[in-house]
Amino acid sequence: MNTLLRRPALLAVAGAALALSLTACQGGEDSNASSSASSSASESAAAGKTDGASETAETTDSAGSTGSQGSSGSSGSANSTGSTGRQAAGSTPVCTAEDVTITAATQDGPPYTHLILTAKNTSGHSCRLAGFPHVQLLESHKQDVPAVAKSKPAAPVVISAGAPAYALLKVSDGGVDEDNEPVSAFSVTLEGDSTVIAVSAPGSEGIAADPAKALTGYWTPELRNGADDF
Numbered sequence: 001m002n003t004l005l006r007r008p009a010l011l012a013v014a015g016a017a018l019a020l021s022l023t024a025c026q027g028g029e030d031s032n033a034s035s036s037a038s039s040s041a042s043e044s045a046a047a048g049k050t051d052g053a054s055e056t057a058e059t060t061d062s063a064g065s066t067g068s069q070g071s072s073g074s075s076g077s078a079n080s081t082g083s084t085g086r087q088a089a090g091s092t093p094v095c096t097a098e099d100v101t102i103t104a105a106t107q108d109g110p111p112y113t114h115l116i117l118t119a120k121n122t123s124g125h126s127c128r129l130a131g132f133p134h135v136q137l138l139e140s141h142k143q144d145v146p147a148v149a150k151s152k153p154a155a156p157v158v159i160s161a162g163a164p165a166y167a168l169l170k171v172s173d174g175g176v177d178e179d180n181e182p183v184s185a186f187s188v189t190l191e192g193d194s195t196v197i198a199v200s201a202p203g204s205e206g207i208a209a210d211p212a213k214a215l216t217g218y219w220t221p222e223l224r225n226g227a228d229d230f
Helices: 002-091
Strands: 100-107 114-121 127-129 134-136 157-159 164-170 181-183 185-189 197-200 207-209
Touching: 100 197, 157 164
Parallel strands: none
Antiparallel strands: 100 114, 114 164, 127 157, 134 185, 181 207, 185 197
């Protein structure tokens, strides 16, 4: 009787111990797996943050340096060029009647309606031709020939020693019914100098001029091939 009673009790105790052991093992494995997964997730998140921060920093630095270089480069170049050009023109003396020799030649024709005035710098130094030539064609007409605003150059006209500048002079419309008068010579004065320069008209017989139709262009550094025709 005693033997039979002990075995069930022992079996019950052994079964309980085995169940506890299995439960403990499963709990340990689950705990280890959870811990490993948590650790891996933390490491991935940290790596992602680091990589993202690095990429952001590289992008910002690259954009910042490019913007700085572009801004400083363009503004500095434009300002220095414009400033240098204005200073050079401003410091150059204005051409006087003693600095230049003015000649006249016909442009196109017949009929010869336009003359090209050439002012050559014979001074030996650079000078600046301001404005337009003040022309009087006839003694009977003391008014200066009007200037055409559209022919004004964008920058001051500076001519070096030996270099020319040009101005277009319209003397008539070329019509047979015009009130034309023969002109063998006419007067020119430069802006800023009241000295009268006598200019011979081209041709042995001079030119036919109508002061009511006459117009003049501004001095320009190049011959424009009729671009200022008026």
